[in-house]
Amino acid sequence: MSGGLLVAGTTSDAGKSVLTAGICRWLHRQGVKVAPYKAQNMSNNSAVVVGSDGRGGEIGRAQAMQAAACGLAPDLRFNPVLLKPGSDLASQVVLLGEAVDTITAGTFRHLRPRLAETAYAALAELRDTYDVVICEGAGSPAEINLRAGDYVNMGLARHANLPTIVVGDIDRGGVFASMFGTVALLDPADQALIAGFVINKFRGDLGLLQPGLDMLRHVTGRPTYGVLPWALDLWLDAEDSLAYGRVLGRPAAPHGTEWLDVAVVRLPRISNATDVEALATEPGVRVRLTIEPAELAAADLVVLPGSKSTVADLAWLRETGLADAVAAHVAAGKPLLGLCGGFQMLGRAIHDTVESRRGSVPGLGLLPIEITFDPRKTVRQSVGTAHGSLPVRGYEIHHGYVSHADPTLTPLLTSDDGAGEGAVLGAVHGTHWHGAFESDEFRRWFLTEAARLAGRTGFRVAPATSFDAARERSLDLLGDLVEEHLDTDALWRLIETGPPPGLPFIPPGPPPSQ
Numbered sequence: 001m002s003g004g005l006l007v008a009g010t011t012s013d014a015g016k017s018v019l020t021a022g023i024c025r026w027l028h029r030q031g032v033k034v035a036p037y038k039a040q041n042m043s044n045n046s047a048v049v050v051g052s053d054g055r056g057g058e059i060g061r062a063q064a065m066q067a068a069a070c071g072l073a074p075d076l077r078f079n080p081v082l083l084k085p086g087s088d089l090a091s092q093v094v095l096l097g098e099a100v101d102t103i104t105a106g107t108f109r110h111l112r113p114r115l116a117e118t119a120y121a122a123l124a125e126l127r128d129t130y131d132v133v134i135c136e137g138a139g140s141p142a143e144i145n146l147r148a149g150d151y152v153n154m155g156l157a158r159h160a161n162l163p164t165i166v167v168g169d170i171d172r173g174g175v176f177a178s179m180f181g182t183v184a185l186l187d188p189a190d191q192a193l194i195a196g197f198v199i200n201k202f203r204g205d206l207g208l209l210q211p212g213l214d215m216l217r218h219v220t221g222r223p224t225y226g227v228l229p230w231a232l233d234l235w236l237d238a239e240d241s242l243a244y245g246r247v248l249g250r251p252a253a254p255h256g257t258e259w260l261d262v263a264v265v266r267l268p269r270i271s272n273a274t275d276v277e278a279l280a281t282e283p284g285v286r287v288r289l290t291i292e293p294a295e296l297a298a299a300d301l302v303v304l305p306g307s308k309s310t311v312a313d314l315a316w317l318r319e320t321g322l323a324d325a326v327a328a329h330v331a332a333g334k335p336l337l338g339l340c341g342g343f344q345m346l347g348r349a350i351h352d353t354v355e356s357r358r359g360s361v362p363g364l365g366l367l368p369i370e371i372t373f374d375p376r377k378t379v380r381q382s383v384g385t386a387h388g389s390l391p392v393r394g395y396e397i398h399h400g401y402v403s404h405a406d407p408t409l410t411p412l413l414t415s416d417d418g419a420g421e422g423a424v425l426g427a428v429h430g431t432h433w434h435g436a437f438e439s440d441e442f443r444r445w446f447l448t449e450a451a452r453l454a455g456r457t458g459f460r461v462a463p464a465t466s467f468d469a470a471r472e473r474s475l476d477l478l479g480d481l482v483e484e485h486l487d488t489d490a491l492w493r494l495i496e497t498g499p500p501p502g503l504p505f506i507p508p509g510p511p512p513s514q
Contacts (some may be wrong), residue, residue, distance in 0.1 A: 003495040005433050006157045006193075009139035010168040010178040015200035018478055020136040020276035025479030026488065027132055031138060035130040036066030039119040039152045040138055042091065044271035044308045048381050050098060050394035056379040057097015058082055058397060061274055066136075069475045077122040081115045086269065086308050086355065096122070099377050109149060111334040120159055127160075132495055133145065135162060141194075142185040154190040161417040163195045164495040165225060171201040182218050185461040191506060192444045193499045196222040201409070203230045222503040226486030233477060247288045248277060254284030256460030260451050262287045263299035265322060267313040267341075271306035272397070275339050279303075279439035281470045283462045293325035301335045301456035302326060304342025306434065310358035310371075310400060314345045314363070323364060330366055335427045337448040337469045343422065343430035344371040344400045347452040354399050362459050366428050368406035373399045380432055384415040390441045394433035401432075427453045438467045 005023070020036055027034040041060035048056045051062070059079035067074045068133030082094035086102070093101045093111065095118055103111060126133045133289035141153035141164070149155075166182055168175040178196050186194065197216065202209065208226060213224045230245050232250055251259075264276050273289075280287040288295070296302050304326070307313040318322040332335050338346045347369040351360045353454040354373035363371070381395045392413055412431050422431030429446070437443040444461040446512040482488065494500075 003132040004127065004135060004160060005132075005160045005495050006135045006137055006153075006162040006164040008141045008153055008157075008164050008166050008194075010140055010166060010175070010182050011172070012139050012144075014169045015167045015198075016095060016136050017066070019200065019228070019482075020134050021062075021066045022135050022478035022482040023491065025475050026482040029479055033071050033131040034443055035072060035075070035126050036070060036078050036136065037064055037065055037123055037126055037133050038079050038081065038136040038138065038471075039156050040115065041079050041121070042083040042085065042138065042385070044084050044269065045274055046082060046094075046272065046397060048379055048397060049076050050381060051076055051097055054115070055097075056381060058099075058336050058379055059097065060093050061272070061301035062136075065471075065475075067316050067479065068471065077126055080122040084271075084308055087312070088485075089373055092308075097379070099379075099444070103171045112149045112151070116155075118387070119151055124158060135160075137164075140182060141166070141190070142182040146183055151404045154186060154193065157193045158189060158200050158272070161498055162193065162309075163499040164193045164492075165198055165494070167198045167200050169200050170209075170282075173228065174197060176216055177188040179216060180219060180506075183222070184508055188505045192290075192503055194222065194503070195494055195500055196490075197349075199224060199227045201230045202227045204275045205265070218335070220506055223490070225490055226482075228481050231477060231481065233474060246290070247286065249287075249452075251280065251286045252283035254459065255462040256284065256347055256458045258284070258451075258456045258458035259458055260285050260301065260447060260454070260459045262301045262303060263295050264277060264303040264305055264313060265296070265317070265326075265342075266291050267305060267307050268316055269307050269309040269313055271308045271341060272339075272434045275305060275434050275437060276303055278435075278443055278467045279447065281467055282340050282443065282465050284459060285447065291320065291322070293321045296322065296325040296329055299334075300331070300456055301337065301450045302329050303346055304336070304338045306339050306397075307341030310341040310344050310357065310374050311350055311352050311358050311361055313341065314350070317345070317364075326364065327366070330426075330428055333427055333453065335429065335453040336366065337446075337450075338428075338430035340396075340398055340432050340434060341400075343432060344398075346423075346428060346430050347371050347402075350400065351403070352400070367423050367425055367430060368409060369402050370404040371400045372403035374401060375399070378432075382415060382421070384413050384421065386413050386436075386442045387445050390439070390445055391441045392433070392436050392437040392442045394431075394439075396432050397434065397451060398432055418446075441468055443467070 045061040046058040063079040064074040076097040104298040137153040291348035346367040347363040350371045352373040412422030
């Protein structure tokens with residue numbers, strides 16, 4: 001068979017990514033050869049995939065998570081178009097894993113036909129390879145100002161004749177109005193593909209919700225395929241840093257007698273914020289995102305995460321007083337960690353004629369290094385060791401590289417080819433590697449060292465925390481939620497037979513004559 005389904009949403013962060021992953025895990029458990037797909041993603045959270053030519057390429061982090069739900073290694077075709085915002089007006093375009101252009105809203109329409117052609121071709125290849133492809137939309141299908149050139153939501157559904165379900169986040173409020181409005185704003189041909197709805201993040205008595213579900217079916221002629229309950233443990237592999245609350249996850253009680261408090265600076269163009277999720281899986285580690293200098297002063301460990309606009313975010317650090325708070329934290333002897341763009345900010349100078357085009361600017365001066373930006377983007381998976389022999393795996397996605405370093409500086413990591421990577425100077429640590437803290441032994445060593453530097457003598461790492469196991473538990477939970485709370489028989493019929501015939505047209509969308 002060559003079945004398919006599109007999971008659309010009433011808004012961004014309505015639950016499309018997790019529902020797609022849950023359906024993928026459910027099908028995978030049934031022995032179905034299933035793959036995920038998102039035609040176009042806009043996110044600075046990305047993962048590195050090794051292509052068929054051996055080169056590294058990028059896809060959205062959510063699609064890598066969905067691939068794991070399917071029991072698959074990530075594939076560049078799972079997310080053929082990735083847009084990485086560098087400012088409010090411009091985004092880098094990553095096409096089948098490779099950065100090919102930087103666009104603005106005004107120039108995007110000229111590139112869009114090429115992107116759509118690539119996206120459609122990738123989907124066709126996947127449908128030839130897998131029994132089922134579960135597609136995820138982007139934003140909302142009711143963004144009618146963008147419908148003419150859409151190849152991600154209803155444009156994709158029309159192209160591939162995909163039955164579409166719409167998921168809405170009831171925790172935001174107004175879910176019934178947004179579901180009805182999503183359908184009613186579409187034209188007849190698009191409405192004919194909207195098969196029904198799924199409600200996400202429900203808390204309370206389902207009986208109190210039922211009258212609304214009944215009325216929604218009455219006014220749209222479409223069923224609700226299920227109501228997913230609020231699940232506190234679903235926080236790993238966030239599609240976007242905006243999906244995070246102030247505190248990541250649900251911190252478990254300390255293994256020792258003290259907590260370790262970690263403050264992560266929420267940069268305006270934060271990139272691969274998922275790096276700190278691994279720290280948050282450890283019992284007794286409280287990880288929070290913040291823009292408050294006072295919260296850095298109170299923290300044991302401060303993290304400067306990755307950035308899609310290193311120089312601009314460095315200027316923002318100075319404007320907000322956060323740069324002074326970082327310097328004071330280090331002056332007090334407490335640990336600081338810089339990741340990728342955050343690592344680059346720690347040096348004496350940044351020479352950038354590529355990303356910001358601002359030339360040479362002073363860094364924070366906390367490490368004796370200089371960073372130079374290269375038009376060629378480094379995108380690769382990395383393997384090495386830390387602290388002598390601790391195994392570490394990660395990946396790199398950056399334009400900037402260390403062009404000068406004090407020869408006496410100690411590297412944080414050593415790659416398998418023997419090259420030093422990153423730096424350690426006193427309490428200051430930095431690396432270009434993303435994902436390194438998913439390596440359990442390295443994470444435990446680093447947190448132990450951070451606690452020592454912070455004076456948290458009562459903190460102890462748990463001996464058996466496994467990040468990979470935590471991710472698998474999250475994916476299994478998604479599969480459980482789909483099996484227990486959705487009408488899986490009805491979903492299977494959609495996947496197997498396509499859009500139901502005879503779905504009614506709902507005004508006030510464009511009348512059938514148009």
